[in-house]
Amino acid sequence: MSNGPHAKLAELGHELPEVVPPVASYVPAVQSxxxxxxxxxxxxxxxxxxxxxxxxxxxxxxxxxxxxQRCALNALAAVDSLVGLENVVKIVKLTGFVASAPGFTGQPAVINGASDLLGAVFGEAGRHARSAVGVAELPLDAPVEIEVIVEVG
Known part of the structure; x- marks a missing residue:
């Protein structure tokens, strides 16, 4: 497993953080x-x-x-805690939200921080469908937020 996702994260200079506790009434990740x-x-x-x-x-x-990119690491931590990163078959969809000042239109480049990390960790299996959306406000006045759908096997 020296070439698995944990090893790739380490090679990239990252380690998975602790799962971020929910700030409201939901769970970090759910399998269906x-x-x-x-x-x-x-x-x-x-x-x-x-x-x-x-x-x-x-x-x-x-x-x-x-x-x-940090949001993506937090998402991977949630996946790992639920099913283990070694069970990821495909990153299916990433939705990124960017709290944008009026006139800011660079949302796709911002969300590349998450997309690029997922691609680096999972290779071809990390290539995904995506939306990058500008919004007026995000929870806690955060500048960015992402959500991810992952296929596991």
């Missing part, structure tokens, strides 16, 4: 059949939101891209 649906993940590390505010006003697009 061969799919795991990961609840929206914010850029939280060690219990703290890493940044707040709008992308394009106070939060740079490059910073937001890094925050999206």
């Amino acid at each position: 059949g061969q799919h795991v649906y990961v609840s929206g993940q914010l850029p939280v590390a060690e219990g703290k939101l890493l940044a707040t505010g709008k992308v394009g006003a106070g939060v740079s697009a490059e910073q937001a891209k890094d925050l999206a």
Whole structure:
């Protein structure tokens, strides 16, 4: 298993964080059949939101891209705790939300932070369908949030 997802994360300089506890009435991830649906993940590390505010006003697009990558790590932690990353067959869909200042249209580049990590960890199985959406506000004033659907086997 030296070439599995945990090893690939380590090779990329990442380790899975603890699963972020829900901030409301939901669970971090749920399995239905061969799919795991990961609840929206914010850029939280060690219990703290890493940044707040709008992308394009106070939060740079490059910073937001890094925050999206953190969201993806949190999503992978939720999947790992539920079914184990070694059981991931395919990253099916990623939906990214970007709290955007008026006129900011770089949502796809921001969400690439999450997409690029998933591709690096899972290779071809990490290529996924995706939406990148600009929104007025996100929970806790987070700049980015992602949710993921994963096929497992």
